[in-house]
Amino acid sequence: MTHVTKERLLEAGLAMLLENGYNHLGIQALLEATGTPKGSFYHHFRSKEDFALQVIDRYMEEVHHGLDLSLGNASLPPLERVRRFFELSQEKYRQEGYLGCLLGGVGQELSGISETFRRKIETCFAGIAVRVADCLEEARQQGDLPPDSDPRQMADLLVDCWEGAALRSRLRRDPGPLGAMLDFYFSAATK
Known part of the structure; x- marks a missing residue:
């Protein structure tokens, strides 16, 4: 039962x-949205930071499930x-109303003030890039x-460009920057 909560x-x-x-992110709003008592939240999470x-x-x-399916x-x-x-x-961004990437959003919000979040999010991006680099290799x-291509450098650039495009897509609530970035990247990469 606690696992379900x-x-x-x-x-x-x-x-x-x-x-x-x-x-x-209000903990009280989260509790109300899920019908969860406050004590149950703190049973599973030490703090708001731990929860996030x-x-x-x-x-x-x-993300890794998507990488597994694709790569x-x-x-x-x-x-x-x-x-x-x-x-x-x-497609996932479209379904969510073009809110972008959780890593990018939280990273932009917290990386300048929280070393914990900066390290966590950079580790996540690096993990994605490593998997992409293997496929590029x-x-x-x-x-x-x-x-003479450097797959790791190309993967890092792809992730960086994607995150910028995801931000622009969020700002515009439009997929245009995402598609344009992919078209440009893959056209340039194969030359």
Whole structure:
């Protein structure tokens, strides 16, 4: 039973953190939205910070699931698999009203004031880039990228560009920046 309560809090918290940010995430509003007593919250989480860090972990489970689905799809060439991951992310953003990436939003809000969140979010981005780099290396080995390409550097750049496009998409509530960035990146990468 307590596992169900924790899951409900994390799911609701993910949506609320994405929409409102950390500073405007009210624990009381979360408790009311989930019908959870205050004591149950503190049974599962030491603090608001601990809760938000666990929400990020939950978000990363979803991200890694998307990476598994996309990058692990051996029926597609490596570059298509990488692009597919970002297209799936774009579709998720659309379903959420173009609120962007939770990591980007919380990172922009807290990285300048919280070393804990800065390190956590940078570690998450680095983990995504490593997985993308592995697939880009496969593309390089197959001749789909220039032989002197640096897949890790390319993956870092892709994640950086995506996060910028996700912010612009959130500001505009429009997918245009996401699609334009992907088109530009993949066109430039293969030259």
